[in-house]
Amino acid sequence: MLFKSLALTAAAVGSAVAQRPSNESLCDYYTTALLMNNTAANQMTLLTLVVNTAVIGNYTTPNVGIMVPGILTPGTFNGTEVNLAPYFSGGLASSNTGGSSGMSVNFLDGGGAAPLKMNMPANDTTSNQYILLTHLYEYFGTLLGCSMQGTSNDYPAYSGDNSMYEVHKFMDLSAAEVGYFITQVALSGASFGVTADDLQPVGTALSTLFGHRCAAATVVIPTQPSALQAICIDDTCPIAATSADCAAYTMAAVEPVSANSSNMASSTTRGTATSTGSSTATATSSGAVATATKNAAAQLGVGMAAVAGGFAALLL
Structure with missing residues (x-):
């Protein structure tokens, strides 16, 4: 399938991606490097590929050899056990459904991992899962400068x-x-x-925005207020x-309780689904991807395993 071919293209990008011009965004550059044409x-x-892989782990075969466990997979960070699935x-x-305390919301109600493995956000366009995943595609697209x-x-x-x-x-x-x-x-x-x-710089930006207690209000989405x-x-x-600015964070940190019948939301509770035109993202033809793979393969010269080995130290 197409998105499996894209991973093969990624494996062949090699030294070419090390030459990204400083005035070209990550999104624009890597869209061109992997998909040839920088279109919406x-x-x-x-x-979609990056977010889905981050959520459920590697689902494209082959990839460049970087193991991605996925956000939904229990693991450890700096020796501390982590389980984000609940x-x-x-x-x-x-x-946060708008009340004074947390509610239980199932964000895997659109088919779970199955549609993500098909390069989709969900099996429908109305579920919590669809809203969450499409918002992630859009939010990270802004962070990465998708022109x-x-x-x-x-x-x-x-x-x-x-x-x-x-939200959190x-x-x-x-x-x-x-x-x-x-x-x-x-x-x-x-x-x-x-x-x-x-x-x-992506890891540093995410850590600065989201990982530091009492961080002052700031603008992330240019069209939205601070x-x-x-x-x-x-x-x-x-x-x-x-x-x-600790005083601005009026909600004291309180560990969430396990879900029960009194704190379960019965339906989609946050916002409305954003139309994406199609639930399946499309790109260049498989023939064009194959050509890009063949051409890029000649330039392969960078071992991406080194990136995985040292990446965690770059983040926080």
Whole structure:
């Protein structure tokens, strides 16, 4: 299938990706490197691949040899055991549905991993899973500078919540949990051939925005107002080095309780689904991808295993 061919292309990008011009965004550069044409549809495909892999782990075969366990897979970060799955499955009353405490919301209600393995966000366009995944595609597209985003229905602009603190404030995420999440995102990028030099500023930016307690309000999405963004708010989280504003974070960190019948949301509870024109991102033909693979293979000269070996140290 096409997205499996894309991973083979990623394996062949090699030394070419080390030459990204400083005035070209990560999204624009790697869309061209992997998919040849820098279109809105191709940018959506790139972010779909990266986000889906970050969530469920490697599902493209072959890849460049970078092991991505996935956000939903229990693991460790700096020696601390981490299991983020209950935040997604509704096992914890940790979602902000607009009330004074967390509610249980199942964000895997659109088919779970199966549609993600088919390069889709969900099996439908109304589930919590669809809303979450499409918002992730859009949010990270803005962070990575996708220049074609918002120019057509092939890749809509992000229109979700502007404060990641408000979204996550009932989760009581620890430094290890946030670090594990960021690491999976970064390893996913590495698995498609993104270089360590390009991944380091991404990891630093994510850590600065979300991983530091009391971080001052800031703008992330240019079309949205300044808002609190820290999702790491418990005592294990490092305090922001500059402009810390702890008073702005009025919600005390409280560990979420296990879900029960009284704290379960019965339906989709946050926002409305963002139209993407199609639930399956499309890109260049498989023939064009095969040609790109053949041409790029001649330039292969960089071992991406080195990226995986040193990446965690770049993040926090």
